[in-house]
Amino acid sequence: MHLKRFADATPYDAPNHWGVAGLRLQGFEDGGPENQWIGFSKFLPGGGAGPDSTPFEKVYVVLSGEMTVEVNGTETVLGPMDSCTIPPGEMRRIENKTHDVCKMLVVIPYPDGKRPE
Numbered sequence: 593m594h595l596k597r598f599a600d601a602t603p604y605d606a607p608n609h610w611g612v613a614g615l616r617l618q619g620f621e622d623g624g625p626e627n628q629w630i631g632f633s634k635f636l637p638g639g640g641a642g643p644d645s646t647p648f649e650k651v652y653v654v655l656s657g658e659m660t661v662e663v664n665g666t667e668t669v670l671g672p673m674d675s676c677t678i679p680p681g682e683m684r685r686i687e688n689k690t691h692d693v694c695k696m697l698v699v700i701p702y703p704d705g706k707r708p709e
Contacts, residue, residue, distance in 0.1 A: 594623040611639025631698040640687030648701045650678045657694030
């Protein structure tokens with residue numbers, strides 16, 4: 593088992609994101625997950641990301657608040673414990689359109705499919 597306490601999570605900056613504070617809960621460390629990493633993001637009102645796409649899939653899980661996800665011109669609002677998968681190459685934009693903070697987990701595979709050495 594690889595244990596990492598929330599107090600030991602490290603901040604990270606994601607490209608093309610604004611109004612967000614991200615913490616890496618698991619990943620990119622010895623003994624951590626081999627195939628993906630887990631991020632915890634707090635999006636301020638008006639915060640978001642995109643539009644962009646990645647060559648690998650992502651999973652978003654909203655823990656609290658709401659996040660609007662736009663794909664192909666269609667907006668979907670995710671609420672607490674809602675989740676979605678963004679397939680590889682799919683263009684998406686996300687934005688917290690509320691006056692409350694949105695807390696979200698993000699599960700992303702390593703770019704080459706395996707933890708960097």
